[in-house]
Amino acid sequence: MNFKPTWRAVFFVAAWVIVYLALDPATSSLVSLLPLPSGSKLTEAIRFFLYEAPKVLLLLTIVVFVVGIIRSYFSPERTRQILGKRSLFLGNILASMLGIVTPFCSCSAVPLFIGFVETGIPLGVTFSFLIAAPMINEVAVVLLFGLFGWKTALIYVVTGLAIAISSGFVIGRLRVERFVEDWVYAVKSRNLTLDSNPTRDDRVHAGFDAVRDIVSKVWLYVLIGIGVGAGVHGYVPENFLAGIMGKSAWWSVPVSVLIGVPLYSNAAGIIPIVHALLEKGASLGTALAFMMSVIGLSLPETIILRKVLKLPLIFIFVGVVATGITIVGYLFNFIY
Amino acid sequence: MTIKVLGPGCMNCKTLAGRALEAVQQLGINARVEKVEDIQAIASYGILRTPGLVIDEHVVSSGMVPKVEEIKALILKQSGNVSR
Numbered sequence: 001m002n003f004k005p006t007w008r009a010v011f012f013v014a015a016w017v018i019v020y021l022a023l024d025p026a027t028s029s030l031v032s033l034l035p036l037p038s039g040s041k042l043t044e045a046i047r048f049f050l051y052e053a054p055k056v057l058l059l060l061t062i063v064v065f066v067v068g069i070i071r072s073y074f075s076p077e078r079t080r081q082i083l084g085k086r087s088l089f090l091g092n093i094l095a096s097m098l099g100i101v102t103p104f105c106s107c108s109a110v111p112l113f114i115g116f117v118e119t120g121i122p123l124g125v126t127f128s129f130l131i132a133a134p135m136i137n138e139v140a141v142v143l144l145f146g147l148f149g150w151k152t153a154l155i156y157v158v159t160g161l162a163i164a165i166s167s168g169f170v171i172g173r174l175r176v177e178r179f180v181e182d183w184v185y186a187v188k189s190r191n192l193t194l195d196s197n198p199t200r201d202d203r204v205h206a207g208f209d210a211v212r213d214i215v216s217k218v219w220l221y222v223l224i225g226i227g228v229g230a231g232v233h234g235y236v237p238e239n240f241l242a243g244i245m246g247k248s249a250w251w252s253v254p255v256s257v258l259i260g261v262p263l264y265s266n267a268a269g270i271i272p273i274v275h276a277l278l279e280k281g282a283s284l285g286t287a288l289a290f291m292m293s294v295i296g297l298s299l300p301e302t303i304i305l306r307k308v309l310k311l312p313l314i315f316i317f318v319g320v321v322a323t324g325i326t327i328v329g330y331l332f333n334f335i336y
Numbered sequence: 337m338t339i340k341v342l343g344p345g346c347m348n349c350k351t352l353a354g355r356a357l358e359a360v361q362q363l364g365i366n367a368r369v370e371k372v373e374d375i376q377a378i379a380s381y382g383i384l385r386t387p388g389l390v391i392d393e394h395v396v397s398s399g400m401v402p403k404v405e406e407i408k409a410l411i412l413k414q415s416g417n418v419s420r
Contacts, residue, residue, distance in 0.1 A: 076384035107346040189382030
């Protein structure tokens with residue numbers, strides 16, 4: 001038996017804990033060494049950046065590692081098998097939750113859609129998966145946790161799930177089968193058996209691969225985002241946005257969603273910006289709605305899906321999800 | 337031998353096609369590397385994730401970009417299966 005990768009994982013986690021514990025004192029002493037006038041705007045901005053950037057990057061690394069390992073237990077093939085015999089409502093719940101842990105990239109949305117439909121998974125259940133998978137991901141959760149605390153992260157996951165479940169359910173009830181491109185139903189794919197039975201070593205490798213893959217892709221966005229956040233933190237007066245993105249502006253939620261839907265950014269790019277918005281007086285519901293519509297819906301994704309969905313279903317899909325996001329936005333503005 | 341890379345032209349698909357070509361060159365075998373971008377054709381292989389790698393009509397991987405060394409091993413394995 002070969003323990004090597006497992007030991008590597010143990011060392012990695014141990015080193016991570018040590019660095020994490022040392023981080024706060026280290027940044028504090030670093031900041032105190034800098035020749036910065038205390039209380040100036042620049043000092044505040046730099047301080048913010050030096051504290052937040054390493055903390056968020058560290059959190060990101062460990063979570064991506066753990067999620068990488070968890071995801072090695074899931075695959076779209078397996079998810080499809082689990083969803084195969086489910087009824088509508090239960091299926092929607094399961095599909096949304098599996099959407100979080102199943103490895104998915106929106107570039108694979110089309111083959112996945114066809115594969116699901118071919119197995120007889122109801123359309124509404126398939127949509128629940130397609131909504132949850134991009135919207136709720138580990139990068140989003142880590143950033144929310146790192147910048148806002150666990151409550152906001154939890155709210156995001158729960159409301160994201162609720163939107164995926166209910167949107168999928170509504171779409172399923174609308175009987176939209178006729179709006180799927182006809183050829184999709186005609187696809188007869190050969191039975192694919194990619195037998196993979198990952199060992200523990202493979203799973204650890206999957207974790208490290210995920211770190212290499214994802215962190216190398218998003219670290220720059222994280223830094224830029226926190227940099228923007230730091231600038232806003234130091235220079236833009238508080239409550240600057242209260243008038244246009246605050247609670248009192250009833251139209252702020254739908255307008256944020258309308259702006260957010262066509263835009264696309266990954267979670268790493270948008271969350272630090274949301275952080276800055278919130279700090280300057282935007283209300284939580286409005287900021288959350290903006291973020292969800294940017295990550296969850298996008299023009300590129302609908303263009304990809306247009307290959308398998310007729311135009312009316314594209315509009316139904318975007319319309320239902322955007323409505324769900326708007327409701328969530330209002331709900332939070334109302335509660336907080 | 338025919339090697340097909342299934343994918344609608346995303347970043348990973350291009351990387352995979354490049355690596356497949358490199359693997360073929362390194363092995364010095366006579367093989368053609370084709371890109372399959374038509375979505376119906378891709379779907380007919382039954383993969384749920386792109387990019388897919390197909391060697392002589394056998395799907396050998398999907399949803400990941402194997403390293404050049406791994407592709408070489410897959411090619412050798414597949415050609416071994418055929419000759420035996």
